[in-house]
Amino acid sequence: MIKRPFIRFFSPVLSYVSLFVQEVEETFSALIHFYSLKKENKRLENTIAELKRQLMENQEIRLENIRLHGLFHFKSKLNFSVTAARIVGQDPSNWYNGIIVDKGNRHGIEPDQVVLSLNGVVGKVMEVYKNNAKIMLLSDKNSQIGGLVLRTRDIGVLQGKGGQTCVLDYLPRASDVKPTDMIISSGLDNRFPKGLLLGEVTAVYSEKSGLYKYAEVKSSVEFDKLEEVLIIINKNKASGTRKFEHGVAS
Amino acid sequence: MDKILFFIILICSVILQICIFDHVRLLGIHYELLFSLTVFIGIKYDWKKGYLCGLWCGLLNDVFSIGPFGFSVLTYGFTGLSVSSFQTVIFTQQLGTRLFILFIMSILISFFSFMILDLFYYSEKQVLFKLDLLSVAIVNTVFSIPLYRFLDNISYEKRRYH
Numbered sequence: 001m002i003k004r005p006f007i008r009f010f011s012p013v014l015s016y017v018s019l020f021v022q023e024v025e026e027t028f029s030a031l032i033h034f035y036s037l038k039k040e041n042k043r044l045e046n047t048i049a050e051l052k053r054q055l056m057e058n059q060e061i062r063l064e065n066i067r068l069h070g071l072f073h074f075k076s077k078l079n080f081s082v083t084a085a086r087i088v089g090q091d092p093s094n095w096y097n098g099i100i101v102d103k104g105n106r107h108g109i110e111p112d113q114v115v116l117s118l119n120g121v122v123g124k125v126m127e128v129y130k131n132n133a134k135i136m137l138l139s140d141k142n143s144q145i146g147g148l149v150l151r152t153r154d155i156g157v158l159q160g161k162g163g164q165t166c167v168l169d170y171l172p173r174a175s176d177v178k179p180t181d182m183i184i185s186s187g188l189d190n191r192f193p194k195g196l197l198l199g200e201v202t203a204v205y206s207e208k209s210g211l212y213k214y215a216e217v218k219s220s221v222e223f224d225k226l227e228e229v230l231i232i233i234n235k236n237k238a239s240g241t242r243k244f245e246h247g248v249a250s
Numbered sequence: 251m252d253k254i255l256f257f258i259i260l261i262c263s264v265i266l267q268i269c270i271f272d273h274v275r276l277l278g279i280h281y282e283l284l285f286s287l288t289v290f291i292g293i294k295y296d297w298k299k300g301y302l303c304g305l306w307c308g309l310l311n312d313v314f315s316i317g318p319f320g321f322s323v324l325t326y327g328f329t330g331l332s333v334s335s336f337q338t339v340i341f342t343q344q345l346g347t348r349l350f351i352l353f354i355m356s357i358l359i360s361f362f363s364f365m366i367l368d369l370f371y372y373s374e375k376q377v378l379f380k381l382d383l384l385s386v387a388i389v390n391t392v393f394s395i396p397l398y399r400f401l402d403n404i405s406y407e408k409r410r411y412h
Contacts, residue, residue: 090272091315092264094279094360094386095367098316100268126316134316163278224273 070118071228080193081234082116083107087226088132097140097162098123101229104131112191114232120197120220121145121185122229133231137223138198139163146186147198147217149177155186156214158198164219166199171213177204183217193232255404256291256303263287264310271393277385281393284311285359288326289352290394290401292333294343304330321367325359348398349391356387 030037071084083103091098103109105128115122115135123137136143139160147158147168154175156168168183181201187194199217206213267283274280284307292300308326312319336351360383 089268089314091317092267092272092282092284092311093315093317093322094282095363096315096317100314134314136316140316224275 067118067228071230074116074118074230080232082230082232083109084228084230085109085133086228091134096142097137097160097223098126099135099137099223099226099229101133101135101231102131103231104129104133106130108233109133109231110233114192114196116196116230116232117221117226117228119222120199121192122221122223122226124191125231135229138219138221139166139223144189145192145198146189147183148186148194149175149201149215150182150184152176152181155188158183158217164223165202166217166219168201168215168217169212171215173206173211173213175213177201177213177215179203181215183215259287259401259404260303260306260310263307264314268314276389276392279385279389281389282356282386283393283397284308285326285329285356286352286390286394286397287401288330289333289355290348290398292330293336293348293351294401295334297331297334300330300334301327302330304328317367321363325363329355329359345395345398345402349394352394353387353391356390357383360386 068084085101085103085107087099088102089100091100109125109128111125111128113125115124121138123135123140123143125133126136127134137160138145138158139162141160141162143158143160143166145158147156148154149156149168149171152175154171154177156171158166158168160166168177171177179201183198183201185192185194185196185198197220199219201215202218203216204213205215263283267281271281271283288300288304288307291303304326305323307330308323311322311326315322333351333355340347364383
């Protein structure tokens with residue numbers, strides 16, 4: 001009975017004092033073990049940095065895995081014999097849009113072969129070396145591909161304009177081509193198999209006195225973000241239906 | 251700058267140009283490191299070194315490009331040769347002056363390239379002035395500020411060492 005009020009009175013004081021003592025003890029302990037704590041901190045910082053690096057590596061591997069998985073599926077859907085290549089460099093000049101890949105004539109690459117990505121046509125092989133090949137992108141101003149408007153079946157020539165855009169030229173004046181129309185390869189140039197996705201129409205123009213219409217086309221491939229490509233080594237046949245899945249008519 | 255150092259810088263520049271600078275775009279244009287290097291050597295040293303540097307840079311540029319072989323050798327060689335003539339006209343040891351010369355040369359060489367490659371060689375109406383000449387000059391000038399400082403430091407350290 002006598003103990004209880006004392007304990008009730010001292011209880012909060014005791015808890016505050018014990019907290020204070022604990023803090024002081026911890027501070028002193030920290031001061032005493034400062035050097036070892038500093039070492040421990042350094043070690044933990046290094047561990048965190050290493051884990052972050054590993055996390056980054058894992059993320060990179062995961063993304064690469066996703067890309068390669070997509071390419072593998074795409075490859076199995078194609079009717080062509082293809083080989084995958086990694087991009088190792090870009091054209092150093094501002095006047096040309098080209099890339100360098102890590103496959104060459106040792107891997108069956110030859111000039112004029114067609115280069116694809118998951119989203120459509122990338123370009124064609126220009127020069128081949130033993131272990132490397134130079135590829136002219138679809139957007140290069142010297143690139144010309146026979147194009148076909150998927151909806152209206154009008155035929156034209158797709159020319160690169162630099163950047164992400166191309167121009168589908170020599171369309172008939174009576175053509176009903178509209179923005180958002182899909183453009184596929186016509187197969188008439190004897191290089192690019194018919195039915196490969198080239199891009200989407202963004203604008204249509206017609207010359208006042210000319211015979212033709214022309215359309216501005218946004219390429220389906222984002223050239224700046226390309227990391228791997230597929231090169232058609234042997235083209236057997238191309239399917240020609242109108243449903244697109246991963247950049248090719250299937 | 252001795253030959254070994256020059257070739258080390260040249261090889262590093264080519265690797266940087268092909269693997270890194272072609273991914274870094276400003277105003278839709280990527281930095282032409284080899285061109286800037288040619289201008290720097292041409293201004294800093296005599297016409298012989300400028301010309302030689304231009305030839306090497308042009309050659310390496312042509313090797314990795316899909317364009318007609320020899321065109322960069324011609325333009326870069328001419329650049330290295332011609333920029334050294336500025337030494338007799340203005341004080342070329344200041345960073346600002348060098349950047350100004352680089353700016354002017356970028357415009358001139360881009361215009362020349364446009365005239366030869368686009369207007370006469372391909373004669374396609376869509377590609378007329380595809381590249382904004384001013385953008386090329388601005389990008390080259392801006393990116394060259396750290397490069398020129400770095401190269402200046404290297405040559406200064408080398409001189410002090412000797």
